[in-house]
Amino acid sequence: MRYIIIGAGAIGGTVGGRLAESGHDVVLVARGAHYEAVRERGLRVRTSDGTREHRLPVIQTPAELGELRPDDVLFLAVKTQDCEAALDAWSGRPVAGGGTAGEVLPLVCAQNGVESERIALRRFRRVYGMCVWLPATHVEPGSVSAAGAPYTGILHIGRYPKGTDDTARLVAADLEKSKLLAPVVADVxxxxxxxxxxxxxxxxxxxxxxxxxxxxxxxxxxxxxxxxxxxxxxxxxxxxxxxxxxxxxxxxxxxxxxxxxxxxxxxxxxxxxxxxxxxxxxxxxxxxxxxxxxxxxxxxxxxxxxxxxxxxxxxxxxxxxxxxxxxxxxxxxxxxxxxxxxxxxxxxxxxxxx
Missing domain, CATH: 1.10.1040.10 (N-(1-d-carboxylethyl)-l-norvaline Dehydrogenase; domain 2)
Known part of the structure; x- marks a missing residue:
């Protein structure tokens, strides 16, 4: 699966960096000075086991990526107040083989609060909630840090409004290989x-x-x-x-x-x-x-x-x-x-x- 990290800040940048470190295909979505820094110098991820520079594809808008792939996972990590604009931008994007992102791709909501899943379900058929416990920081463009060890964080994941499925388990398995605990729960x-x-x-x-x-x-x-x-x-x-x-x-x-x-x-x-x-x-x-x-x-x-x-x-x-x-x-x-x-x-x- 390819992970498209929509919002490569403290949470998105850390998860994207850890996934890339374990060999997964990752695309970052950022904006402003953070986008410029990542594009020019890569994403610097500081963790308890060192600092790594990840040279990953980074975009500002969906149009820069072109057609989406059927194996894409959209990982939404913008703040909830920015959800509407992000979901509007991505939900209608075409997916190779037919359909749009909102119709066929899984969307994982990795924000604080409980509203983003409701907002997403109006536009996406396959919505997953994620409860994020990941002490991370992003205050400098191009850089994120996370102090958790030996695991970087715990990310409970499940279908919204309830339940589990194979996609949740596959995502969890990828996260677990990336130093992130990811319990799959039916009551996320x-x-x-x-x-x-x-x-x-x-x-x-x-x-x-x-x-x-x-x-x-x-x-x-x-x-x-x-x-x-x-x-x-x-x-x-x-x-x-x-x-x-x-x-x-x-x-x-x-x-x-x-x-x-x-x-x-x-x-x-x-x-x-x-x-x-x-x-x-x-x-x-x-x-x-x-x-x-x-x-x-x-x-x-x-x-x-x-x-x-x-x-x-x-x-x-x-x-x-x-x-x-x-x-x-x-x-x-x-x-x-x-x-x-x-x-x-x-x-x-x-x-x-x-």
Whole structure:
């Protein structure tokens, strides 16, 4: 199979590099300065077992690749906010032997959040979810780094909305040969919802810096408690923190990479690169959405979503807001939510017959 990595950033670049290292056919899709750097110098992938330069085909648009092959696997690794444009660009591309990519090719959604699979299923018949646990960094054009060892990460894969098949098992086998654990699961979205709850910390880290203090950690626990309440109200099951921890076990440890410190997760990296966008609408915003649908207040996540989006829009420096300032904004939102709840209670009381 040939792997077309749509979005060769931290996750896509690392997976593409590992697949290429183990002998698989890989095409990278990148843009801007990252595309130019990879085209001119190759993709530099730093891992615990060294740094490798991969001279791989790299394109910006599907038209540059021409007709797709029947054995192609599309590996979607752009941020969720960029999914629509990427899927529109690729779904209608012709495949040798007949049909379009959306009709015949498998599409693997390797993003945080739970929305990209729904977006993809409108355009692609064969959609696979992937729950990504792969501590990787991309802040410098042409370079990615991943500190996991001896395996680089764990990538649960399964059909969307549920189930498994031979394609999932073949992809998993290729990943396993490439120093990436890849359990094939029939309930992949359960894993992705569990990861979603963990990713509610991303906005806090992005705007205030690493979650090293008690106040920041406590704020994350409050955001997570809202998320758990929302998922319970919606009847959505998610893997627990304990199950995730047990699955990773001691099979992956994080090793510092010389000259390549990992400053933060995916949202922090978006702010550091000054992309102008961030994935908060599909992380904290997913909890906000479900809360509104099911009548569960989510002032903590709504505030984190709003502040993270403002940081991205205004291109403010990652980690530049004091935790105390963020806590103050959350307190104001909680006060407003309490007032609205009191107003609704008062309205209901007035509606009761005397």
């Amino acid at each position: 979205m359960r894993w992705k919802y569990g990861k979603l709850l963990s990713n509610l910390a991303n906005a806090i880290e992005a705007v205030t810096g690493p979650l090293s203090g008690d106040e920041a950690v406590a704020l994350y626990r409050r955001a997570r408690a809202e998320g758990e309440a929302v998922l319970a109200a919606a009847g959505i099951e998610a893997v627990s923190e304990q199950e995730q921890k047990e699955t990773r076990g001691d099979r992956i440890r994080l090793e510092p990479l010389d000259g390549s410190e990992r400053g933060g997760g995916s949202s922090w990296q978006s702010l550091s690169r000054g992309t102008g966008t961030i994935e908060a609408d599909y992380l904290n915003g997913e909890i906000t959405l479900l809360g509104r649908l099911h009548g569960v207040p989510t002032p903590v996540n709504a505030t984190l979503q709003s502040v993270a989006n403002a940081f991205a829009r205004e291109r403010r420096a990652a980690g530049s807001m004091p935790v105390a300032e963020l806590l103050g904004l959350v307190a104001q939102a909680e006060e407003r939510a309490g007032q609205r709840a009191g107003d609704r209670a008062g309205d209901r009381a007035q509606e009761r017959p005397s």
